[in-house]
Structures are given as structure tokens and as C-alpha cells.
Amino acid sequence: MKPPVFDYHDPETVEEALDLLAEHGDEGKLLAGGQSLVPLLNFRLARPENLIDLNRLGSLTGIRREHGSLQIGAMTRQSTMEHSALVAENWPLLTEALSYVAHAQIRNRGTIGGSVAHADPAAELPVAFSALDSRVRVRSARAERTIEISDLFVTHLTTTLEPDELLVGIEVDPVPERTGHAFVEFARRHGDFALGGAAVLLTLDSSGSCERAAIALLGAAPIPVRATDAEQALVGAAIDEKAIAAAADAAIADISPTGDIHGSAEYRRDLCRVMVRRAIAAANRRAKGEPEPESSNGVID
Amino acid sequence: MxxxxxxxxxxxxxxxxxxxxxxxxxxxxxxxxxxxxxxxxxxxxxxxxxxxxxxxxxxxxxxxxxxxxxxxxxxxxxxxxTEGLPEGELHPLQQAFHETHGLQCGFCTPGFLMSLEPVLLEEGELTDREIRERLAGNLCRCTGYQNIVAAVKLARERVSAPASGANED
CATH class of the missing domain: 3.10.20.30 (Beta-grasp domain)
Structure with missing residues (x-):
């Protein structure tokens, strides 16, 4: 229950960090907030020879709007984004997703970039960023590139990042007007890993019909999944109970979640359907500016 | 090495x-x-x-x-x-835990106190559910949490009462 021996590096600049990554590549591990990595070290499930601590890289922190898009530094703490008025006002899906991320003590250390790069299939932020068609900015000593979030995740805990690449930030485009959002999930206890969930963005036209829909599923696969069939089924439709049910059915038509001790595959599949249904209904309500129902903080009673 | x-x-x-x-x-x-x-x-x-x-x-x-x-x-x-307090005196949150039986074996208590101390300074009313959310990151296997919720309420009342209107931080 104590971490194995490692060589510790705490670079003060991104360039220094990139040089260390280039040098240590596969034998190196990046330490961001440490809320997933340090448990793995304590259990000795991970035994990196080198640990490159990013916590001194002040230039990777911060949230700002540039040309309308949200720019999030990779080392921004989850609690910082949770309490950001800019994010709550313009990208409320992210604020809502963060309310499900572990507990306050974890969010005080956990970082946005770390959560994305760790690629845990039960994590909320990768799903929310998928619904928002976000991009990640990546740097190495060799080059710099931008990766669409849909090209980032490979399978659980695996991304398309090269061993010498550092995720430096995340970009999110502005959300169109008349868009409602909802992030819902089900976990045995609030703050636990979710068994299933959904992030939904619905844009309505002036007549109240669906102009654009984005539906991302949590727990449907080892990576965040966009339910494109369900999205297409909603476009052009008036969002009523029938349309919502049809979209939820379409969302789970092609998924095959992995069953485990916490829930069978069949259970998780059905759970995703229910989560999608609730998320579409909530997003529709918010797009229309209807009041929130009592005690609607996402907890399923 | x-x-x-x-x-x-x-x-x-x-x-x-x-x-x-x-x-x-x-x-x-x-x-x-x-x-x-x-x-x-x-x-x-x-x-x-x-x-x-x-x-x-x-x-x-x-x-x-x-x-x-x-x-x-x-x-x-x-x-x-308890730094700066007279010998034997407890922090308002510790005192509230003591009075409401917010601890039994006490193993988890230091962690609860560290998590909840900032909650005393949060402005506005907190519902029971909101208080439970604040302490959801700490496990207690004795109390069933009921009395910990009571302790937070009591301590918040006492901390905000004397300074009401002047506790803007």
C-alpha cells in the first residue's frame, strides 16, 4: 500500500516537461492531479520508472474564452471549473457533469486534462466533452497537434496520444442559442463510478422542433459513445414522449456494455436507455426555458 | 536507493x-x-x-x-x-461533534473535521441533502452519518450566529 520506487521529476516549464517525456517515453508516467494515478501506484498496479509531475506548470492552468470558444488548460483543477461562472453560463453541461465527479476533496486536486487523458470509461468529463465535439491540444518536443475528441479514445485507459505527447488543453466551441443541456447518470452512491449515464445537448428551432442533437453515452462501451442514430432520429422532430422513447431505443440499439459484478450487460443497456430518455427530456425542458422540477439535482430517488 | x-x-x-x-x-x-x-x-x-x-x-x-x-x-x-484556543477548549465543529454524538470510535473523525471545516463558512442555508453531499467523501462505519449531519448544522448555527451580517468573507 506504499508506492514503488520511482525517479521524480518536477519540471517548471512545458518545454522541460516535453524534453523529459521525449527522454523517458514509455517508462515515464505523467502526474497531474494524481487522484487516479496515485491509487494505482499505492496498489502497485502501476510501476513507472519515472514520474513527471506537472503540478508546477502554471501555464497549463486556467479557463478563458477565446473567439467564443472555451479554452481549458489541462492542469485546471476540476473544482476550479466546477465553480467557474463563465463555464456555468455558457457550457452548463460541463458544470453539471462535474457535480457527479467523485467528491469535493477529489475535485480539489483532480484536473480536467488528467481526467480526459486517463480515459476511464466510467468518467464523466470525457462523455461531456464528447457531446460538445471538443478538441484536445497536444504537444511534444517534435510537434504540436489538435485531436478531435472522437479520435482520442481507443479503449479503456487508452488514447491515441503518443508516449512523448502531453495533453496541454481542451477547446470547446460555443453552444448555439436555444440549446438545452443535461447530464444524468446512475451510480449506487453519489460520487461512485457510474453504471450508466448520458450527456445530451438539444438545439431547438423557433417552432420548438429539434434542429440539432448530441447524445453521448457513459458506460455503453469502453469509451464514450455518440448515439448518432438517436441524434438523427430527433432532428426535425417535435420532442414529445414518443420521440424521446424512440430516440432512447435507437441509442441502445447498437451498444453492448460490459457486464460485471456491479451490473449485468443487459441491466446496463437498459439503464443507458433510461438515462438517455431522462437526459433528452431535461435538455428539452431547459431549451424551452421551462422551470426545473423540484429537487432535480440529478439524484434518482 | x-x-x-x-x-x-x-x-x-x-x-x-x-x-x-x-x-x-x-x-x-x-x-x-x-x-x-x-x-x-x-x-x-x-x-x-x-x-x-x-x-x-x-x-x-x-x-x-x-x-x-x-x-x-x-x-x-x-x-x-484548537490552536489559539484556551487549554481544553474545542473548535466549534469538534464541540458540535461531541455534543451531537457525531463520532463513536473516532477513527474517521479527523478526516470529517478537515473536510467539513470549510463548510462552516459557506454562505446561505444548506439543506440536509446538501450537507450530506459535503460529507459524502468521508466514510464512517459507526454513526450512520445522522449525527454528523446534526453536528454540521449545530456548528454552522453557532459560527454564523454571533457574526450575522458581518460574516462576508
Missing amino acids: PDKRHVEVSINGETYSGEVEPRLLLSDFIRHEAGLTGTHVGCEHGVCGACTIQLDGEAVRSCLLFAVQADGRQVRTVEGM
């Missing part, structure tokens, strides 16, 4: 220094190097919350930080809560 590093960590206002391996957890530095055993170590993987301390004023898990990461930073542990 890997290189050791010199660290200086301010804990409850006092500086503790030492030569440590980078893999030394902050929780172990606090207990074994600084000798402050009020911080308890439960699961050592960030789940139970027993080792919660405050780093630069924020509640965090000390078992998920390395001592080298706290170099030059301000740490507050449960021992700091």
Missing part, C-alpha cells in the same frame, strides 16, 4: 523539514516525520477520506499526494483546529 529530496512543509504554522524519498506519501510525512498522528490513514487509495487534510486551505486526500509536492506549501491538520 533513489535520491532523497529536502522538503519544508508548513503544518499548522510550524515548519517541518526532512530528507524524503519522492515516493513518501504526504500522509506518512505528517504522521512519521512530523509526528502528528491526528491524521489517520485508512484505505490509502483515496476512497475513505480518513487522511483528509487541508492544503493551502482546500480539503484534499493526503494519501494521494507526495510529501515533495507539499514542499513550501501550507498544510492544516486536525491538530491545528
Whole structure:
């Protein structure tokens, strides 16, 4: 229950960090907030020879709007984004997703970039960023590139990042007007890993019909999944109970979640359907500016 | 043996220094190097919350930080809560835990106190559900949490009462 021996590096600049990554590549591990990595070290499930601590890289922190898009530094703490008025006002899906991320003590250390790069299939932020068609900015000593979030995740805990690449930030485009959002999930206890969930963005036209829909599923696969069939089924439709049910059915038509001790595959599949249904209904309500129902903080009673 | 590093960590206002391996957890530095055993170590993987301390004023898990990461930073542990108080007097939150039976075996209590101390200063009313959310990151296997919720309410009443109208922070 104590971490194995490692060589510790705490670079003060991104360039220094990139040089260390280039040098240590596969034998190196990046330490961001440490809320997933340090448990793995304590259990000795991970035994990196080198640990490159990013916590001194002040230039990777911060949230700002540039040309309308949200720019999030990779080392921004989850609690910082949770309490950001800019994010709550313009990208409320992210604020809502963060309310499900572990507990306050974890969010005080956990970082946005770390959560994305760790690629845990039960994590909320990768799903929310998928619904928002976000991009990640990546740097190495060799080059710099931008990766669409849909090209980032490979399978659980695996991304398309090269061993010498550092995720430096995340970009999110502005959300169109008349868009409602909802992030819902089900976990045995609030703050636990979710068994299933959904992030939904619905844009309505002036007549109240669906102009654009984005539906991302949590727990449907080892990576965040966009339910494109369900999205297409909603476009052009008036969002009523029938349309919502049809979209939820379409969302789970092609998924095959992995069953485990916490829930069978069949259970998780059905759970995703229910989560999608609730998320579409909530997003529709918010797009229309209807009041929130009592005690609607996402907890399923 | 890997290189050791010199660290200086301010804990409850006092500086503790030492030569440590980078893999030394902050929780172990606090207990074994600084000798402050009020911080308890439960699961050592960030789940139970027993080792919660405050780093630069924020509640965090000390078992998920390395001592080298706290170099030059301000740490507050449960021992700091009674500093400046007359001998034998408890912090309002500790007093409330005592009066409402918010603890039984006491193992988890230092972590709860560190997590909940900032909650005393939160403005506005907190519902029971909101208080439960604040303490959801700490596990207690004795109390069933009911009396911990009562302790938070009592302490919040007492802390806000004398300073009402002037407690803008």
C-alpha cells in the first residue's frame, strides 16, 4: 500500500516537461492531479520508472474564452471549473457533469486534462466533452497537434496520444442559442463510478422542433459513445414522449456494455436507455426555458 | 536507493523539514516525520477520506499526494483546529461533534473535521441533502452519518450566529 520506487521529476516549464517525456517515453508516467494515478501506484498496479509531475506548470492552468470558444488548460483543477461562472453560463453541461465527479476533496486536486487523458470509461468529463465535439491540444518536443475528441479514445485507459505527447488543453466551441443541456447518470452512491449515464445537448428551432442533437453515452462501451442514430432520429422532430422513447431505443440499439459484478450487460443497456430518455427530456425542458422540477439535482430517488 | 529530496512543509504554522524519498506519501510525512498522528490513514487509495487534510486551505486526500509536492506549501491538520484556543477548549465543529454524538470510535473523525471545516463558512442555508453531499467523501462505519449531519448544522448555527451580517468573507 506504499508506492514503488520511482525517479521524480518536477519540471517548471512545458518545454522541460516535453524534453523529459521525449527522454523517458514509455517508462515515464505523467502526474497531474494524481487522484487516479496515485491509487494505482499505492496498489502497485502501476510501476513507472519515472514520474513527471506537472503540478508546477502554471501555464497549463486556467479557463478563458477565446473567439467564443472555451479554452481549458489541462492542469485546471476540476473544482476550479466546477465553480467557474463563465463555464456555468455558457457550457452548463460541463458544470453539471462535474457535480457527479467523485467528491469535493477529489475535485480539489483532480484536473480536467488528467481526467480526459486517463480515459476511464466510467468518467464523466470525457462523455461531456464528447457531446460538445471538443478538441484536445497536444504537444511534444517534435510537434504540436489538435485531436478531435472522437479520435482520442481507443479503449479503456487508452488514447491515441503518443508516449512523448502531453495533453496541454481542451477547446470547446460555443453552444448555439436555444440549446438545452443535461447530464444524468446512475451510480449506487453519489460520487461512485457510474453504471450508466448520458450527456445530451438539444438545439431547438423557433417552432420548438429539434434542429440539432448530441447524445453521448457513459458506460455503453469502453469509451464514450455518440448515439448518432438517436441524434438523427430527433432532428426535425417535435420532442414529445414518443420521440424521446424512440430516440432512447435507437441509442441502445447498437451498444453492448460490459457486464460485471456491479451490473449485468443487459441491466446496463437498459439503464443507458433510461438515462438517455431522462437526459433528452431535461435538455428539452431547459431549451424551452421551462422551470426545473423540484429537487432535480440529478439524484434518482 | 533513489535520491532523497529536502522538503519544508508548513503544518499548522510550524515548519517541518526532512530528507524524503519522492515516493513518501504526504500522509506518512505528517504522521512519521512530523509526528502528528491526528491524521489517520485508512484505505490509502483515496476512497475513505480518513487522511483528509487541508492544503493551502482546500480539503484534499493526503494519501494521494507526495510529501515533495507539499514542499513550501501550507498544510492544516486536525491538530491545528484548537490552536489559539484556551487549554481544553474545542473548535466549534469538534464541540458540535461531541455534543451531537457525531463520532463513536473516532477513527474517521479527523478526516470529517478537515473536510467539513470549510463548510462552516459557506454562505446561505444548506439543506440536509446538501450537507450530506459535503460529507459524502468521508466514510464512517459507526454513526450512520445522522449525527454528523446534526453536528454540521449545530456548528454552522453557532459560527454564523454571533457574526450575522458581518460574516462576508
